[in-house]
Amino acid sequence: MQQPTTLIAHHARYRPEHPAVVFADGRQTRRLTWRLFHRRVNRLANALLALGIKQGDRVATVLPNSLELLEIYWAVPRIGAVLVPLSPLLNAAGLGSLLADAGAAALFIHPAAVAEVDGLGQALPALARERIVVVGEGDPSSAAPQDSGTFPGDHPAYAALTAAACEDEPAVPHPAGDDIFAIMYSSGTTGQPKGILQSHACRAAYCTLLASTWRMTPESVVLHSGGIVFNGALLTMFPAFYLGATYVLAGAFDAALAIDLIAQEKVTHTVVVPSQIVAILDHPDFAAEKLASIETFLSVGAPLLQERKQALNRLLPNRFYELYGLTEGFITVLDRSQSLRKPLSVGTPPQFYELRIVGEDGRDLPPGAVGEVVGKGPILMSGYYNRPELTAQTLKDGWLHTGDLGYRDEEGYLHLVDRKKDMIDSGGVKVYPKDIEEVAARHPAVREVAVFGIPHDKWGETPHAAIVLRQPAAASPTELRDWVNERVAAKYQRLHSVEIVPDFPRNAAGKTLKRTLRDPWWAGRERQI
Structure with missing residues (x-):
């Protein structure tokens, strides 16, 4: 292989003078x-x-x-x-x-x-x-x-x-194909990080299968304006390099620069997170004719509000794709041909991928029944680096157990109803609440803490903490927020806000019902979770 x-x-030998890479930082x-x-x-x-x-x-x-x-x-x-x-x-x-x-x-x-x-x-x-x-x-x-x-x-x-x-x-x-190409760290940095092992064969599958999924050709011009350090960037990078297309890389995301690059370079394909979509659509320089060359406008990461989807489909019809996926190696894609008909779903698995919805007993569930999303396909990880027990828990008989809850409709389209381990997608960056909770729990006034994502117009979601104090009035919300934000491992883990509550809602086993805390923040807002 x-x-x-x-x-x-290959491309240097057979098309040496074709434009390969354009790097622009403004x-x-x-x-x-x-x-x-x-x-x-x-x-x-x-x-x-x-x-x-x-x-x-x-x-x-x-x-x-x-x-x-x-x-x-x-x-x-x-x-x-x-x-x-x-x-x-x-x-x-x-x-x-x-x-x-x-x-x-x-x-x-x-x-x-x-x-x-x-x-x-x-x-x-x-x-x-x-x-x-x-x-x-x-x-x-x-x-x-x-x-x-x-x-x-x-x-x-x-x-x-x-x-x-x-x-x-x-x-x-x-x-060789089973040699490791990369270790992609998907978690935060407190506790034990998770390094996802991706083989050369896995990356080859990114090349071939995703090239057809995005309808890419050797004449395509592919823009990436977000950070390529995140795995989502590779969804279009690898098929572009496989085909010998032209890859345009921005120094950092800037809505005006992205609009200019699309217009100047005649970009045909781009992958963005919802906050970038919002920034582009709301920018004074935006005009649909400047983005007329776009054939594939792929949204990944955080949920894109239906209002924004509708605007994008109206301004740039027949271009919008949406991807649900895990760096561990399973994806579904809502194709542009179905984005108007199935806007609340995250699509179907591509060719050579398989999807199951399973109950707690591991048995497959019928359409409409909610269970764990389980899948497999050619981009499956080799495992977690130096984490054999976690690998065994996640990969069972070749199937990736995502930890996400969802259901398939009668046509087989996947609908998500909960997030992987309560993960927060903030501007396309994966933020794990537990990493922030570990920091907050060290504050002497904190008895219990629950971190979850709340709506944010720019980032899609942003971290918020509900905290039970050891003693009433032992600390203020502002004091707690600032204390935590000084100690988290990365900037994207900083809390947007803190609320102090008398106690948490719990189930019969005493487990905190984080969703009960979270849902009022989303009430009345149409979202895809």
Whole structure:
């Protein structure tokens, strides 16, 4: 079976001058053909080999979107090393936890995060200082010609690493299908993080099966304006690279920049989270004719309110897709042909995927009956890194048990009725309440805490905490919110608000009924959960 690591060399050989990558951050635009992108990836891959990185070593990144990050995504797996993308929003404690868990042998890091890594000291014994490479803004006035393989703006440390490296294909075999391509961390960083193992075969399935799902072709122009550190970005990246389409990457999401890039580059495919959809539709520069080239407008992550769906379908008819999925490897897709007829569903599993709704006894349930969503397909994870017990609980006889509750209608379309482990989707970023609850519980005034998502016009959902105090008036909501927000591991885990309640509603077993706390916040609002 061919692996994703063969794709760039294929396009460099057979369509070398076709536009491969466009990186735009609002200040400058950097363009590479497949021939030039192939040379830069080869240089980095050979430079990694010269550093002593070998097959199976974990190479982590703590970077915002950049051309360099995109090259790292392809160079690391090319030599059989394992990619570990980490969010640049992590603070020192969260970053150290994940780097230690992964056993990172090398790290590419943005200048703003260097001090945090240096402060970790002996907590990362496997990470030698010479294998920490700073990647960031270099001197945009440097005059290196594009054909040299370097660019104005390459960070000096990154340029120094790759400058003397060979441009030829690395002298190591391509990895096998069951070798690990990446570890994607889907959870927060308190407690035990979950590293999701994705194989080369899994990523190859992303390429082939999703290319047809999105109706993508070699002539497509694919924009990603959110962070590529999150797995949702790879839903369109891999099919684009498989087909040899043009991949347009924005430095960071900005509604005006996204609108301009779609119009200027004639973008045909893009994946966005609901908060980005809202920002685009509400921006003064928005005009449907500027987005006329779009063929696939894919929404993932947090729920998109029906009002926004209707507006999008009215302004850009026959373009809207919606995906429900887990990084662990199961998805359903609401195709653009069904988005008006089945707006409250999250679609059906694509070809070669299977979906079941099972009861507590593990038996399949009939249409309309609510049970756990269970599925399998070609993008299934290999397991959780160093978590065999959790893997066994989640993968049973080849079926992924999602922890989500839903039902199938008479036509087989999936409808969700509860969220995976009460996860919050805030602007497309997965936020796990337990991570925040662990922090809040350390406050001396807190007896019990329950964190859940409440509606937010921009982010879709945002974290909110209900707290029972040990003594009445022992702390104020503002004091508790600020105390927690100073201690959470990442910015996206910060509480939006806190309410103090006398006690929690509970079931017969004494378990807190979090949904009873949460539902009043959503009452009267049409949503898809």
